Amino acid sequence: EDQVTQSPEALRLQEGESSSLNCSYTVSGLRGLFWYRQDPGKGPEFLFTLYSAGEEKEKERLKATLTKKESFLHITAPKPEDSATYLCAVLRLTGGGNKLTFGTGTQLKVEL
Amino acid sequence: DGGITQSPKYLFRKEGQNVTLSCEQNLNHDAMYWYRQDPGQGLRLIYYSQIVNDFQKGDIAEGYSVSREKKESFPLTVTSAQKNPTAFYLCASRGGTEAFFGQGTRLTVV
Numbered sequence: 001e002d003q004v005t006q007s008p009e010a011l012r013l014q015e016g017e018s019s020s021l022n023c024s025y026t027v028s029g030l031r032g033l034f035w036y037r038q039d040p041g042k043g044p045e046f047l048f049t050l051y052s053a054g055e056e057k058e059k060e061r062l063k064a065t066l067t068k069k070e071s072f073l074h075i076t077a078p079k080p081e082d083s084a085t086y087l088c089a090v091l092r093l094t095g096g097g098n099k100l101t102f103g104t105g106t107q108l109k110v111e112l
Numbered sequence: 113d114g115g116i117t118q119s120p121k122y123l124f125r126k127e128g129q130n131v132t133l134s135c136e137q138n139l140n141h142d143a144m145y146w147y148r149q150d151p152g153q154g155l156r157l158i159y160y161s162q163i164v165n166d167f168q169k170g171d172i173a174e175g176y177s178v179s180r181e182k183k184e185s186f187p188l189t190v191t192s193a194q195k196n197p198t199a200f201y202l203c204a205s206r207g208g209t210e211a212f213f214g215q216g217t218r219l220t221v222v
Contacts, residue, residue: 006154034211043118043202043213044155051209087154091206097162099170100145100204100211104154 002027004090004103012109016077021106023088024070031098032091033071035064037084038105044087047073078110115139118203118214124222125190125197133188133217135203143206144186148172148199149216155202161186190219197221 003026013019025033032051036044048057050066057064061082063074073086089102116137125131137144143162147155157170161180175194180186186205190197198221204213 032209036213041200041216041218043215046210046212049209049211089155089211094168096166096168097160098143098206099157099160099168100206101157101171102147102155 002090002092002099002101004088004101006086006088006103006106008106009104010107010109012111013075013078015079015110015112018074018076018078020075021073021086021108022070023073023103025088025090025103026069027090027092027101029092030090031093033066034089034091034100035062035071035073036087036089038087039084075108078108080110080112083108083110116203116205116212116214118201118217120217121215123217123219125219127221128192130189130191131197131219133190133201133203133219135186135188135214136184137186137205137212138184139205139207139212140183141205141207142183143211144180145204145206145211146170146176146178146186146188147202147204149202150199158188 007022035047038044048064085105087105119134145160146158159178161167177189201217
């Protein structure tokens, strides 16, 4: 069974204080790892897809990296508008298609 | 304007009634997904579909049913067999390297 664990569950940062969120996974035959941002009451917003160990992707203050067992979302010099819940998901091929399984998320709060 | 449209945004249902949530996409994606999100929790997979006329149970399929008669549409029916249907329901479609979500339907049983 696919397992996706995100840590920490919640994180409070001061504006400008860089940090990393972790997504560890146990899945056979990973076809991709996805990162999303979700604001309260909204659908998740797509950020990145990573496919192979060693891959990195960047968008503004966010940088995602991938190893064979985990992914990190690095947030550099965060601003209050980066406050949200960050979700990761793993994509795996099954007999009937590609299953996309999510972790429980990290709730990030950035304060002035 | 391309994207995924879920309707309605809010839905109220009486106990014992079935209700159908709509999900339409114009991104020409093959794969579509339905998730349930409870307060303070992550997304749990209900059903997914890779192609028309084929779909698979996810991790919490009991009490739900789906159909995939058209590539663009993947409606979800919450049946009276679902014991705790009050939740936020999210639909997604995936194609190539990206997967996008709709804005969700909040279902409340009254």
